Each structure stands twice: as C-alpha cells, then as structure tokens.
Amino acid sequence: MAEFSQDFFKNAVTVDNVIFGFDESDLKVLLIKRGTEPYTGLWALPGDFIYADENIENAASRILYELTGLDNVYLEQVRTFGAVGRHPLGRVLTVAYFSLVKINHYDVHPSSFAQTAQWVKLAELRNSPLAFDHNAILDACFNALKQRVRVRPIGFELLPPKFTLTELQHLYEAILEADLDKRNFRKKILSMDFIVDLNESQEGVAHRPARLYEFDKLKYEKFVSEGFNFEL
Amino acid sequence: MAEFSQDFFKNAVTVDNVIFGFDESDLKVLLIKRGTEPYTGLWALPGDFIYADENIENAASRILYELTGLDNVYLEQVRTFGAVGRHPLGRVLTVAYFSLVKINHYDVHPSSFAQTAQWVKLAELRNSPLAFDHNAILDACFNALKQRVRVRPIGFELLPPKFTLTELQHLYEAILEADLDKRNFRKKILSMDFIVDLNESQEGVAHRPARLYEFDKLKYEKFVSEGFNFEL
DNA sequence: TCAAAAGTGTTTGGGTTACACCCATGA
DNA sequence: TCATGGGTGTAACCCAAACACTTTTGA
Numbered sequence: 001m002a003e004f005s006q007d008f009f010k011n012a013v014t015v016d017n018v019i020f021g022f023d024e025s026d027l028k029v030l031l032i033k034r035g036t037e038p039y040t041g042l043w044a045l046p047g048d049f050i051y052a053d054e055n056i057e058n059a060a061s062r063i064l065y066e067l068t069g070l071d072n073v074y075l076e077q078v079r080t081f082g083a084v085g086r087h088p089l090g091r092v093l094t095v096a097y098f099s100l101v102k103i104n105h106y107d108v109h110p111s112s113f114a115q116t117a118q119w120v121k122l123a124e125l126r127n128s129p130l131a132f133d134h135n136a137i138l139d140a141c142f143n144a145l146k147q148r149v150r151v152r153p154i155g156f157e158l159l160p161p162k163f164t165l166t167e168l169q170h171l172y173e174a175i176l177e178a179d180l181d182k183r184n185f186r187k188k189i190l191s192m193d194f195i196v197d198l199n200e201s202q203e204g205v206a207h208r209p210a211r212l213y214e215f216d217k218l219k220y221e222k223f224v225s226e227g228f229n230f231e232l
Numbered sequence: 233m234a235e236f237s238q239d240f241f242k243n244a245v246t247v248d249n250v251i252f253g254f255d256e257s258d259l260k261v262l263l264i265k266r267g268t269e270p271y272t273g274l275w276a277l278p279g280d281f282i283y284a285d286e287n288i289e290n291a292a293s294r295i296l297y298e299l300t301g302l303d304n305v306y307l308e309q310v311r312t313f314g315a316v317g318r319h320p321l322g323r324v325l326t327v328a329y330f331s332l333v334k335i336n337h338y339d340v341h342p343s344s345f346a347q348t349a350q351w352v353k354l355a356e357l358r359n360s361p362l363a364f365d366h367n368a369i370l371d372a373c374f375n376a377l378k379q380r381v382r383v384r385p386i387g388f389e390l391l392p393p394k395f396t397l398t399e400l401q402h403l404y405e406a407i408l409e410a411d412l413d414k415r416n417f418r419k420k421i422l423s424m425d426f427i428v429d430l431n432e433s434q435e436g437v438a439h440r441p442a443r444l445y446e447f448d449k450l451k452y453e454k455f456v457s458e459g460f461n462f463e464l
Numbered sequence: 465t466c467a468a469a470a471g472t473g474t475t476t477g478g479g480t481t482a483c484a485c486c487c488a489t490g491a
Numbered sequence: 492t493c494a495t496g497g498g499t500g501t502a503a504c505c506c507a508a509a510c511a512c513t514t515t516t517g518a
Contacts (some may be wrong), residue, residue, distance in 0.1 A: 008281040009322055012240040013314070049240040052323055056314040080312045080327050082245070082288040090241055091284055093325075095312050166497075183499070184481065207495040208488035398470075415472070416508065439468040440515035 012092045015059040016047035016134065018078075018141035019068070021103035021119055022158040027174040028103065028119040029138065030067065031130075035116060038088055039131030043120060045138065047094065060097040067117055074100040074157040078144045086133050098141040100157035122174075149175050153194070156215040162198060164210035165189065194220040244324045247291040248279035248366065250310075250373035251300070253335035253351055254390040259406040260335065260351040261370065262299065263362075267348060270320050271363035275352060277370065279326065292329040299349055306332040306389040310369075310376045318365050330373040332389035354406075381407050385426070388447040394430060396442035397421065426452040 019030040031043040046067050050059040060075055075097055082093035103119060122142065129135060149155050155171050169185050189195055194216045202209040251262040263275040278299050282291040292307055307329055314325035335351065354374065361367060381387050387403050401417050421427055426448045434441035 008244040009242050010284065011243045011245050011282075013243050013245070013325055050243075050314070052242065053316055055316055056312065056325070077311055079309055080288065082282070082327070084285055084287055093245055093288070093327075095314070095325075164497085181482075182497090183483085186498080187500095188480090202497095204490085205496080206490045208497045210497055396470085413508070413510085414470090415510085418471080419473095420507090436517085437469080438517045440470045440517095442470055 010091065012087075012090060013050050013056075014047050014092055014094045015050055015056060015063060016045040016094050016096050016137055017060055017063050017075075018045055018096065018098040018138055019064060020098060020100050020145060020158060022171050022174065023103045023119065025170045025174065027122045029122055029125065030101075030117060031120050032067075033116040033118070034131055042129065042131040043125070043134075044131035045134045046117070050095075056095050057097075060095075060099070064099055064101075068101060070101055074154055076144065076148070078141050081133055081137060083133065094137070096137045096141055098145055100145075100154060102158060102160055104160070146175055146177075153192075153215070153220060159215075161214055162200070162212040163214075164202065164212060166210060168195075168213075192220075192223065194223065242323065244319075244322060245282050245288075246279050246324055246326045247282055247288060247295060248277040248326050248328050248369055249292055249295045249307075250277055250328065250330040250370055251296060252330060252332050252377060252390060254403050254406065255335045255351065257402045257406065259354045259403075261354055261357065262333075263350060263352050264299075265348040265350070266363050274361065274363040275357070275366075276363035277366045278349070282327075288327050289329075292327075292331070296331055296333075300333060302333055306386055308376065308380070310373050313365055313369060315365065326369065328369045328373055330377055332377075332386060334390060334392055336392070378407055378409075385424075385447070385452060391447075393446055394432070394444040395446075396434065396444060398442060400427075400445075424452075424455070426455065 021028045021030065030046065032046050034040055034042055034044050046063055048059065048063050050056060054062070057075065057077070060077075061071070061073070064073055064075070065071055076099070078096045078098060080093055080095045082091075084091070086092065086094075125135075125138065130138065145154075149172070155168070155175065158171060159167060165186055166182075168189065169180055169182065172185070173180055195213050196216050196219075198212045198214055200212040202212065253260045253262065262278065264278050266272050266274055266276050278295055280291065280295050282288060286294070289307065289309070292309075293303070293305070296305055296307070297303055308331070310328045310330055312325055312327045314323075316323070318324065318326075357367075357370065362370065377386075381404070387400070387407065390403060391399060397418055398414075400421065401412055401414065404417070405412055427445050428448050428451075430444045430446055432444040434444065
C-alpha cells in the first residue's frame with residue numbers, strides 16, 4: 001500500500017484568492033498582471049502553492065498578507081478546481097478562496113508584487129480573459145459572495161468602519177446586481193439592530209450630509225446565536 | 233521555476249464521497265468498514281486517490297460507480313480538507329463530495345467492497361467516531377445538503393420515481409431536522425407545479441392508501457429558467 | 465369496528481412591495 | 492437659487508403559520 005500509493009503523491013496544490021474590495025459604488029478585485037509565461041501580460045488571481053507544512057486556509061491568508069499586508073480578514077473557501085491539463089507545469093489543483101477587504105488607498109501597501117497588483121472593477125472583467133481558468137474561479141467566487149451576503153451580513157467587511165446607508169445600499173446593489181428600494185432597504189437594515197447610528201455626519205459634500213453608521217459585530221452575533229435570520 | 237516548483241508536486245489528493253440515501257423515514261449514508269490500518273474497524277467514507285488523468289468530478293463518480301454500480305447520479309462538490317497531518321501517509325488533501333441515490337435493496341450491488349459497505353443511519357453516527365477527519369467531512373456535507381435542499385428540489389433524487397406526499401414530507405423533515413406541518417407542506421409542494429399526480433394509489437397498506445406522485449424534471453427546469461425560486 | 469395514516473380550508477399576522485415629496489448643504 | 496443626494500411613512504398584498512376533523516383501507 002505504501003509503495004503503491006507513492007504514485008499518487010505527485011500533485012501540486014495552489015490556493016487562488018479572489019480578493020474583493022468596494023470603492024465608489026464599484027466592486028473590485030485585486031489582480032496581478034503576469035510577468036512570466038504562461039499567460040504573460042494577462043490579469044491573474046493572486047495565488048501560490050501551498051507549502052508542505054501549511055494548512056490550506058493558512059496558505060490563503062498568507063497570500064493575502066503578502067500582497068496587501070492585511071491580516072484578520074474575512075476569508076472563505078469556495079471550491080476546488082482540478083481539471084486535467086488546466087496547468088502547463090503538471091497536475092495542479094487549485095483551492096479557490098474569496099476574501100473581503102476594505103479598500104483604503106493609504107493603508108494597503110502591496111509589497112513584493114507592488115508594480116503589478118491592481119484593483120480592477122469587476123464589471124471590466126466581464127469579457128476579458130484572465131490567465132488559466134481564472135474566469136471560472138472568479139465566477140464561482142462571485143456567486144459564492146452573492147449567496148453568502150443574503151444570509152450573513154458580510155458586506156460590512158468591504159466598507160470602512162463608518163459608512164452611510166447609501167454606501168451600504170450601493171454595496172448590496174453591486175453584489176446582488178440588482179436595484180433596491182431606498183426606503184425599504186433602510187427600514188430593513190435598521191430593523192436589524194446591529195447597525196448603530198453614530199450621530200455624526202459626512203463633511204464637505206455638496207449636498208445634505210448623510211448620517212454615519214457603524215456595524216456592531218457583537219450585537220449581530222447575539223442575533224445569530226438566538227437563531228435570527230438575516231435576509232436581504 | 234520548473235525545478236523550484238517540483239518540490240510542490242508531492243501532494244496526494246483524494247475524493248471522499250458522502251453518499252446519502254433515504255429509507256423508511258431515515259436518512260442514511262453509505263459507509264465502508266475499514267479493514268486496514270489506520271483506523272481499522274471504524275466506519276469511513278468511501279473515497280480514493282484521484283488518478284493523474286482524471287478530473288476531480290470523474291473521480292467522485294467513479295467511486296460511486298465502483299461501490300454501487302450507479303451512474304448519472306446527483307453529485308456535488310462541497311469543500312476541500314487539507315489539514316497538515318490529517319493523513320498518516322503524507323500530505324493528503326481530500327475533496328469532499330456528496331451524492332444522492334435512491335436506495336433500492338435489489339438494484340444496488342456493492343461490488344468490490346461488498347462485504348463491508350453498508351447503509352448507516354445518520355442518526356446513529358452522531359456520536360460515533362469515523363476514520364480520519366470523516367466526521368468533519370460528513371458534517372460539512374450534511375450541512376451542504378441542508379442548504380441545497382432549501383433552494384433546489386434535489387430531494388427527489390433520494391426517492392423512488394413514484395412516491396407519496398407523506399414520504400416526501402418525511403424526507404424533508406429528515407434533511408432539515410425539523411417537523412413540518414402536513415397541510416402547509418402539501419399546499420406549498422403542490423403549488424409548485426412540478427409534482428404530478430399519477431392517479432395511482434399505494435396497495436397493500438393497512439390504512440387508507442396514499443396517492444402516488446412523480447417529480448417532473450422538465451417542468452421544474454422551466455420554472456428555474458423563468459427565475460422561479462424554490463423555497464421550503 | 466378499530467387502528468392507522470390520508471386527506472383537506474380557513475383565518476391571522478407579519479413582512480415585503482410599491483410609491484413621492486421635502487430637507488440640508490455647497491457651489 | 493439651484494443642483495445634488497439625504498431622509499422619511501403608509502397602504503396593499505402576499506405568504507407563512509397555526510390549527511382539527513373526516514375518510515379510506517386492512518385487519
């Protein structure tokens with residue numbers, strides 16, 4: 001059995017990470033422009049081989065950390081892609097993750113990939129080919145995000161700590177790819193008591209300033225543990 | 233790059249398949265009693281290494297076919313487990329699938345595993361340890377089934393072609409682990425027009441015989457393509 | 465005639481939807 | 492004063508939930 005099975009220990013496994021961000025009403029994905037063969041010059045999802053002594057989830061957070069310097073970020077496994085022939089180097093299986101980060105132009109310092117990493121609008125990727133089977137991976141992850149956001153309020157991971165209800169609504173509209181009614185959205189969001197009014201307002205906007213809110217994670221978790229069901 | 237990355241081609245990947253069946257009001261899982269080390273004598277999920285020229289999904293259906301002789305069966309990938317040290321032979325990642333089959337005592341012929349394969353009630357597995365991390369895999373797959381059945385009518389995959397509404401209700405109760413109201417259940421199920429009344433009845437039962445129904449897959453798919461939303 | 469499961473409608477309450485106008489601010 | 496987005500309430504409708512008795516069959 002031991003010798004027999006050695007033949008099977010010839011696979012590489014990578015993690016590819018669909019890193020979502022939200023900025024000015026647009027959902028974006030952090031991509032890397034490939035500098036080497038194959039697929040030189042195409043956008044690709046950040047990813048890496050998993051190390052021998054590394055759990056899959058650790059690999060996913062490592063990739064994220066190396067690219068953005070961010071830690072403690074929402075991360076979720078989606079699905080594993082393993083079609084024969086999907087990678088020219090040999091049999092490579094890829095475990096797809098997505099993560100949600102707050103885009104902040106000043107705090108994120110892409111390190112080793114600095115020149116080539118870039119936030120790209122999801123909308124712009126609709127018809128442009130990515131490297132490998134990354135279009136399929138992106139689709140799967142975006143769909144997973146869409147599902148998830150209906151049942152867990154993970155959208156807040158994409159917003160700054162203080163946000164307006166309109167920003168929140170735009171975020172949900174971007175993820176769900178649907179228009180939402182302003183009054184109904186506010187009623188529903190506020191009726192779940194985990195969005196708290198900060199009694200602060202926007203400043204320097206050329207219109208009536210909006211109130212700022214924050215997400216109260218503790219209150220939310222109490223709801224969940226009481227069997228509360230979040231639905232948008 | 234090529235030499236460098238050879239170090240990474242040392243993983244084995246297996247597929248483990250949680251095969252669900254339904255029988256007399258009980259959800260069951262097809263398990264194998266291990267005859268070899270490690271975990272000798274414990275129940276384990278049927279699984280195998282994926283071959284070098286085999287897609288992941290193919291491996292999953294192969295496992296199912298070798299065990300049951302069944303083909304064209306509902307099969308869904310759930311998640312990949314890859315904790316370091318979860319397998320004594322080396323780094324083994326496992327892609328978990330679940331599948332749904334119609335238990336039929338006469339048509340299923342477990343072949344090579346015949347002596348050791350057995351349908352086990354899910355309820356009986358609650359507190360008994362399975363081999364490897366198979367308890368975690370089973371949990372993940374059962375949860376996936378629970379989610380899925382709320383939004384796609386996959387429950388029919390577990391029933392014989394002709395079934396009574398009570399059987400259908402018991403199936404949903406077993407999957408959702410909840411009691412359902414008989415009248416509400418029937419109203420809802422029948423209001424979705426893809427359950428058709430066969431105008432036949434049970435025979436030989438010691439009570440009023442129930443009507444038999446069948447699932448009309450074509451009608452269902454028309455609903456889905458029209459954006460219909462199945463919810464239980 | 466008894467046991468056992470099949471079959472059947474109505475009411476109530478809560479939640480979702482649809483919808484339009486005034487407000488506060490900076491330019 | 493104008494342009495821009497912020498902020499607010501009500502009525503209609505639909506769907507989910509709760510609930511109990513009669514029917515049909517075999518034993």
